[in-house]
Amino acid sequence: DGGITQSPKYLFRKEGQNVTLSCEQNLNHDAMYWYRQDPGQGLRLIYYSQIVNDFQKGDIAEGYSVSREKKESFPLTVTSAQKNPTAFYLCASSMMAGMNTEAFFGQGTRLTVV
Amino acid sequence: SQQGEEDPQALSIQEGENATMNCSYKTSINNLQWYRQNSGRGLVHLILIRSNEREKHSGRLRVTLDTSKKSSSLLITASRAADTASYFCATDLPSGANSKLTFGKGITLSVRP
Numbered sequence: 001d002g003g004i005t006q007s008p009k010y011l012f013r014k015e016g017q018n019v020t021l022s023c024e025q026n027l028n029h030d031a032m033y034w035y036r037q038d039p040g041q042g043l044r045l046i047y048y049s050q051i052v053n054d055f056q057k058g059d060i061a062e063g064y065s066v067s068r069e070k071k072e073s074f075p076l077t078v079t080s081a082q083k084n085p086t087a088f089y090l091c092a093s094s095m096m097a098g099m100n101t102e103a104f105f106g107q108g109t110r111l112t113v114v
Numbered sequence: 115s116q117q118g119e120e121d122p123q124a125l126s127i128q129e130g131e132n133a134t135m136n137c138s139y140k141t142s143i144n145n146l147q148w149y150r151q152n153s154g155r156g157l158v159h160l161i162l163i164r165s166n167e168r169e170k171h172s173g174r175l176r177v178t179l180d181t182s183k184k185s186s187s188l189l190i191t192a193s194r195a196a197d198t199a200s201y202f203c204a205t206d207l208p209s210g211a212n213s214k215l216t217f218g219k220g221i222t223l224s225v226r227p
Contacts, residue, residue, distance in 0.1 A: 006156075033215060042202065042219030043157075058214070090156055094215070100145050100164055100206070103215055105156035 003027070006091050006106035012114050013078070013085065021076045021109045023091035030096045032074040033103065036060060037088040046089075049074055050096070078111065086113050118146075118203045118218030126224040133190040135221045137203030138183075144206040146179055146186045151200045151220070160188075160201075195227045 004025040013019045023032065031050050035043040045058030049068040063082025068074055074093075078085045089109045095101040121136045137146065145164045149157040163170045163179045163186065170177045176189040190197055200220045207214060 035217070040219065043217035045214060045216060048214050056214075088154075092157075092215070100162065102147060102159040102162055103149075103157075103204075105149075105158070107156045108154070110154075 004091060004093050004104050004106045006089075006109050008109060009107065011109055011111045013111060015113055016080045018077055018079050019111065021078070021089055021091075021111070023074045023076065023106060024072055025074075025093045025104070026072060027093055027095075027104060028071070029093035029104070030071070031094045032068070033092040033094075034058075034064070034066065034074070034076045035090045035092065037090060037108075043090065046076065085111055087111060118205050118216065120201070120203055120218045120221045122221060123219070124222045124224075126226065127193055129193060129195055129225055129227050131193055133193050133197070133223055133225070135188045135190075135201055135223070137186045137188070137218060139186075139203075139205050140184065141207065143181075146177075147204045147206065147215070148175075148177060148186075148188045149202045149204060149217075151202065153200075157202065190223075193223075193225045195225050198223060198225045 007022045033048045034046040044060050046064050047066040049055035065077045091106045092103040094103040118137050118139045147162045148160045151157045161172050161177050163177050174191045179186045200222050202217050202220045204215050204217045
């Protein structure tokens with residue numbers, strides 16, 4: 001059963017802690033994305049990757065880091081430098097960026113700072 | 115900054131009516147896509163229209179693209195209560211190696227039974 005899986009669904013973080021959100025896909029997609037969604041803000045791009053071992057900053061990369069060591073996996077670390085991390089995080093993948101293909105989304109991780 | 119801007123921000127209609135949602139964007143694109151999101155869930159792809167296409171249909175969905183005006187519209191015909199969701203337009207930018215998918219703020223559609 002192919003798809004894109006995010007875990008965990010809910011995550012609570014204490015201030016000053018780093019946390020890592022998981023995103024795995026078995027669709028053999030080259031491109032992967034991380035978005036942040038806040039109420040009334042739509043989706044804002046954090047990082048994206050078109051190929052293994054390469055990634056680019058999106059519009060709001062400060063306070064976040066990523067890695068792309070495997071084609072299937074694109075984990076996102078929310079560092080203590082991110083001032084307002086409470087949000088809904090969405091991971092997506094597509095066959096290849098810029099090639100007129102749709103993106104597939106995971107079900108999201110809701111991160112709350114306590 | 116966000117590439118796509120949807121209009122209106124919220125739309126409330128009666129079941130059976132048509133719903134029209136608009137999207138404007140700022141720069142040249144490879145394609146424009148529309149997605150749907152149910153509350154608290156991931157986005158689901160609805161339809162993609164390429165920059166050299168003007169109109170596309172999929173079931174009750176009709177999408178138009180006017181590249182001269184940098185705008186698109188999504189029409190949902192004969193709406194149903196189950197169409198209640200948020201709808202987003204997304205643009206795929208032709209920036210070569212850095213091509214990326216950028217979303218607008220979304221439109222909240224409520225369909226009253």
